[in-house]
Amino acid sequence: MEIGIVGLPLSGKTTVFNLLTRSSAETGFAAGKKRVNLGVSRVPDPRVDRLAEIWSPKKTTYATIRYVDVAGVERGAGKEGLSAEILTALRNTDALLAVVMAFESDQAPHPEGSIDPLRDLQTLQTEFLLTDLIIVENRLQRIAKQMKGKVEKTLEVERAALERCREALESEQPIRELELTEDERLVLKGFQFLTLKPLLIALNLGESDLPRAGALLKPLAERWSGPAVAATYLCAPIEQEISELAPDDARAFLDDLGIDVSATDRIIRTSYQLLGLISFFTVGEDECRAWTIRRGTKAPQAAGTVHTDMERGFIRAEVVSYEEFVAAGSLAACRDKGLLRLEGKEYVVRDGDILNIRFAL
Numbered sequence: 127m128e129i130g131i132v133g134l135p136l137s138g139k140t141t142v143f144n145l146l147t148r149s150s151a152e153t154g155f156a157a158g159k160k161r162v163n164l165g166v167s168r169v170p171d172p173r174v175d176r177l178a179e180i181w182s183p184k185k186t187t188y189a190t191i192r193y194v195d196v197a198g199v200e201r202g203a204g205k206e207g208l209s210a211e212i213l214t215a216l217r218n219t220d221a222l223l224a225v226v227m228a229f230e231s232d233q234a235p236h237p238e239g240s241i242d243p244l245r246d247l248q249t250l251q252t253e254f255l256l257t258d259l260i261i262v263e264n265r266l267q268r269i270a271k272q273m274k275g276k277v278e279k280t281l282e283v284e285r286a287a288l289e290r291c292r293e294a295l296e297s298e299q300p301i302r303e304l305e306l307t308e309d310e311r312l313v314l315k316g317f318q319f320l321t322l323k324p325l326l327i328a329l330n331l332g333e334s335d336l337p338r339a340g341a342l343l344k345p346l347a348e349r350w351s352g353p354a355v356a357a358t359y360l361c362a363p364i365e366q367e368i369s370e371l372a373p374d375d376a377r378a379f380l381d382d383l384g385i386d387v388s389a390t391d392r393i394i395r396t397s398y399q400l401l402g403l404i405s406f407f408t409v410g411e412d413e414c415r416a417w418t419i420r421r422g423t424k425a426p427q428a429a430g431t432v433h434t435d436m437e438r439g440f441i442r443a444e445v446v447s448y449e450e451f452v453a454a455g456s457l458a459a460c461r462d463k464g465l466l467r468l469e470g471k472e473y474v475v476r477d478g479d480i481l482n483i484r485f486a487l
Contacts, residue, residue, distance in 0.1 A: 128192040130219035135198030138330040139225035141362045143195035162215045163195035170391045177414045187415040208257045221324040229332035254320040259295040284313040324354035324400045331361045360389030404477035425473040429483045439485035445469045448478035
């Protein structure tokens with residue numbers, strides 16, 4: 127899974143990238159204009175921790191998210207389309223994480239001269255709408271030339287889908303809000319439209335604003351509600367402090383603040399949920415590992431995430447839920463209690479399933 131981090135210059139997006147991926151990319155206006163930053167973050171999952179305690183494996187592997195931090199988006203960029211560098215970096219991302227500035231800083235004054243998260247989000251959306259519209263119009267022009275000859279049905283479907291997209295974009299409606307058919311989704315997939323991608327909004331607060339974070343987030347959540355959109359908040363300086371502490375000290379610090387989970391962990395988990403992803407586990411003395419699949423994936427395709435040979439030669443899977451396994455204490459106890467099930471090719475894997483896959487080469 128890959129998520130693109132976007133925002134206006136000086137919004138704190140590269141700082142958020144560093145926090146999520148434990149990187150040390152250069153921050154600041156000049157640095158934000160120069161480069162694309164790449165990093166990987168593991169998905170926090172206490173179930174993996176518990177499985178590792180039980181099995182004491184040689185290796186423990188968590189699910190991961192790849193983050194792509196692009197240059198700051200400046201007002202007016204979309205008139206000619208976002209730069210090729212930004213579009214290339216965001217093309218294969220599965221979702222966008224929009225970091226919005228909501229803190230006052232003498233060292234990083236807002237480019238617009240004032241703090242207004244709603245305005246900044248609208249600026250970002252306008253740039254993305256215009257960029258998508260340019261792509262749509264260019265493709266429709268090429269299709270018009272192609273349709274002067276013999277027209278294939280797939281081309282007609284593509285033209286109709288793009289016409290719907292153009293109408294929505296011209297009305298300032300993101301493509302993700304359209305009710306698309308499976309055929310339309312298929313023909314639009316290759317365009318990787320920015321406004322079709324799921325969107326997670328992260329309101330970057332100052333420390334003094336944390337007590338009223340919910341009230342500050344509410345207008346954004348109400349304005350930007352809809353399919354495949356979520357909103358959360360963080361305070362980068364607080365998260366920086368947490369990241370530098372030992373695990374026990376970090377937990378005590380969070381408890382003192384009355385916080386259940388750090389904002390960076392919340393962003394990672396929300397990203398996972400926003401994309402409709404779940405985890406299943408494989409366990410053993412060599413490795414305990416979380417594997418990422420989309421909700422609704424059947425057992426053979428889940429096996430394919432472990433190894434393509436397992437999908438091709440899939441026979442069946444031994445399955446037990448994480449909760450049942452932990453309660454029983456071992457796979458042997460699960461067998462004795464009849465909790466370990468044999469499932470075939472039509473089984474839809476559930477979040478937290480522990481799988482032992484049987485396959486033939």
